Amino acid sequence: MDDETFLRLKAFFPEVNLGSDDETFFRSLWHPKSFKQYDLITEAGSTERYFYFVLEGVQAIYLLNEKGEKVVLGFSYSGSPSGVFDSFIAQAPAQTFLEALKPSKLLAISHADYLELFKRCPEFHQWGHEFFQNILFGRLSREVELLTLSAEQRYVAFMQRCPEELKTIPQKYLASYLNMKPETFSRLRSNVSY
């Protein structure tokens, strides 16, 4: 990992100040992984092996409904964490897929190394607390949006906050995430400004 990449990774853990030994140890635990467009990074039914930090690309997390259609739960993108967190933490089979929607470069830490990091560097507990708190708040906020906003309001709210690189993925993934038909998404994209 080059210094610039390491700085990007470190910036993802703002609560953590490591001494030089711990920093070397921390750096040694992360390994680069590359995926082609449409590769399955994690498969439903298998156990998530890694916690990822995204360097490049966009990934979608989704499950299959009874008809076999993809129901998108979320995205990850440059600078964000990625992975199937529930499967990673419980080390139990995932119910969701993680797919690279664009060619992707990720940094990965294994479950054993993740636990070792928390053991050796207790500062990560504070990071973990903040991280999972934010995940929880994010999921609650999304639930409220899905249950209370109209399709147009959901579209506007999402487009205002979503990073530019997410706007370039196939529309059907964005439509599914917003719980609307691709045709509805396409109509809103043509007619609604945000």
Place this chain on the structure above:
Amino acid sequence: MARLILTSENQIQRLNGILGKVEKLQQLPLDRLTMSPHEKSWCVAEVLEHLNIAYRLYFDKINHALEQLDAIDSDSKEFKARAWQKMVIEMQRPKNGKRKWKIKTMKRFEPVLEVSSLDQEQVNVVFENFFSLHAHLKDAILQSRGMDVRGIKITSAIGPIVNFYLPEAFEFLLCHLERHLVQIDKVLG
């Protein structure tokens, strides 16, 4: 007749579930894996060996098809199974934990294991073969996601009366696996 829509993601998810279940079977003691409920019934090791035999008959055909198919630059697409193939697939698929159709096993699919003298080493080989063959199946499903699967058909293991496009072949093999996992549940009581 309802359509049968196949997706590689659904197939991968089910295959992962099957592999997880067989991994758990591997933890069972030898006597449970080699015990048959009655004389005409197979034991667990024989069922798995039967699945190995069945998959080996597709192994080269799948490889050959994957070599011939053209790559496509899009995400995986749904595949609608054809009517006759759908019927053959549905005959294999268990419903509500039961095997709906009784199908007599052809001689060449029968496992040749001397059950009374099966030892742990031999049973381990059956499991190893199962995992290695079905890792090939998973790899084949993954590879096919990036290919134009309508480019080539393969002949089924029962002969030219049934031919499959790859997604149909994968579905048939998965339903066959699921059917025999139901049988294993019954054997183990």
